[in-house]
Amino acid sequence: MNKHDQEYIKHKNKSMVLDVIRNRRPISRADIAKITGMSPTSVSRIVADLCQAGIVKETEQFSSGVGRKATLLDIDASSVLTVGIELDKTEIKIGVVDFDGRIAAEHTVSGANHDKAPQAVADTIAAKLLELVRDNGINRDKIIGVGIGIPGIIDVDSGTVVFSSQLGWKNVAFLKLVEERVGIPTTIDNDLNVKALGESIYGHVNESRKTVLIGIGSGVGSTLVIDGEIYRGETNIAGEIGHFNFDPNGMLCECGKRGCLQTYIAEYALIQEANNFKKVSRLSEIFHEWRAGEPWAISIIDRACTYIAVTVSNVVCMYNPDTIVLSGNFIEQHPHILEAVRAKLDDFIWEPFRGTFKLVLSKFAGKSVMIGAASLALNLRLDYELQTS
Structure with missing residues (x-):
């Protein structure tokens, strides 16, 4: 097996363990091993990496039943935060979201965005995000990513709005404009894509x-x-x-x-x-x-x-x-x-x-794009963390 394949399997195993903890918490290392089919040693090593990254934590709860009691694992929902932004023709919705998809703070800016230059819209996003963080006493260092949902055709890899009839934009490198202003890794995608992602992670489905x-x-x-x-x-x-x-x-x-x-x-x-x-x-x-x-x-x-x-x-x-x-x-x-x-x-x-x-x-109605965009940013940053840890 070559090094690339080994790294891929390592990354997938970390993602699998994190998903199990996320969906079945609190849970013991032994139960994770049973569910995933991985060895207890491999599970313990991955859990140690996730704890070191500040994503997973040991609780004060212990497993019940016969045999040696084991400390249960949980997600530290407030350890990392992401920002979800919905940008449409008449509004900008900005929310700071925790690991569990809960909105810690939010703000809506009304205005005709289709009448503004993309640079001006990016200026507004940066200013309002800074204001939201400051006014709500949020630790900016905990914010690991920004996600933006935009109506239209989006080139995700380059962060370009290829075409948005609602905003009147064509071939706008909007990711770069926002990232330069907020100083936080940013990603953008079609608004329905991020909405669906949020529903699949946190919603009824x-x-x-x-x-x-x-x-x-x-x-x-x-x-x-x-x-x-x-x-x-x-x-x-x-x-x-x-x-x-x-x-x-x-x-x-x-x-x-x-x-x-x-x-x-x-x-x-x-x-x-x-x-x-x-x-x-x-x-x-x-x-x-x-x-x-x-x-x-x-x-x-x-x-x-x-x-x-x-x-x-x-x-x-x-x-x-x-x-x-x-x-x-x-x-x-x-x-x-x-x-x-x-x-x-x-x-x-x-x-x-x-x-x-x-x-x-x-499930989230008018907040679903905001939560979904934050989920997109979280997933991308977690992928990076899991690959490098």
């Missing part, structure tokens, strides 16, 4: 092996997470279901094609349709009319639920996931819509797929 997250808001997209890893496709744009073609003679989409899915269920499409009946500017106004029993509002919401059910059916046929998470403003601000979608699924789900998956809502 943390034991799912194959999760699809569908986001419905200003646009429509999806992300597939397999065994904790985001499936990105060849150019990191897998999951752009908003541009599934539902009708080649349909409405014109912002992408220049006709009949894309998002022209039927994205917020702008629903608002545009509602304005044929009454002047509205927000999705909440349509739901207000829906609750008031307005037939046109009922029709718009019902048709949107139908298209969401069709989308779920298509995703199930394509990926055969064990869990589908519905997210985005349309669902998260009006969670009762989930039942309306479920009621329509029987009309579209192919018989072999019935009962093979769970359909759930996002």
Whole structure:
């Protein structure tokens, strides 16, 4: 076995032990060895490395049962912190997040980011992050990484926003702009990717092996997470279901094609349709009319639920996931819509797929991108620590 293979196995074993402690804590070294199939000596060596890195700690609890009692291990959730940032057209959400996905401090900055130069947005992020850390008495030395979720096509390796229609950016090296200003290792990714990652680690589906997250808001997209890893496709744009073609003679989409899915269920499409009946500017106004029993509002919401059910059916046929998470403003601000979608699924789900998956809502709602971006930063830094320790 060559040195590269040995280092790979060493890294995977450390990751495995950390995942077991993370998911089954508090736990003894002996139980970790049983679960992983590794030798007690190997487990003890890895645990020593993780303790030295400040990630794992021994507790004052001891194992019960027959035989010699063993000290149990736990995660030191406050030992390391990461920052999660959601950047969209009108808001910047910044949160300092611990190892358990809990938000220690957060701040929202409102403003039209699509009207600003990327440098100005990076300046705002750096200034507000510094302010958040200072005002909440957070030890900056504990912050090991910054993650940013951005709508659009992202080149993760170079940290470049290849294209974001919401921000009006094209080929912007945004990672470098932020990292230079905050002085902390930074990573960026598509907002739905990080949202799905956060849900798979901390959400309702943390034991799912194959999760699809569908986001419905200003646009429509999806992300597939397999065994904790985001499936990105060849150019990191897998999951752009908003541009599934539902009708080649349909409405014109912002992408220049006709009949894309998002022209039927994205917020702008629903608002545009509602304005044929009454002047509205927000999705909440349509739901207000829906609750008031307005037939046109009922029709718009019902048709949107139908298209969401069709989308779920298509995703199930394509990926055969064990869990589908519905997210985005349309669902998260009006969670009762989930039942309306479920009621329509029987009309579209192919018989072999019935009962093979769970359909759930996002656990974190409006904070899921922030938590997911922090998770992305944490995973990358842990990978580095596990490789070098």
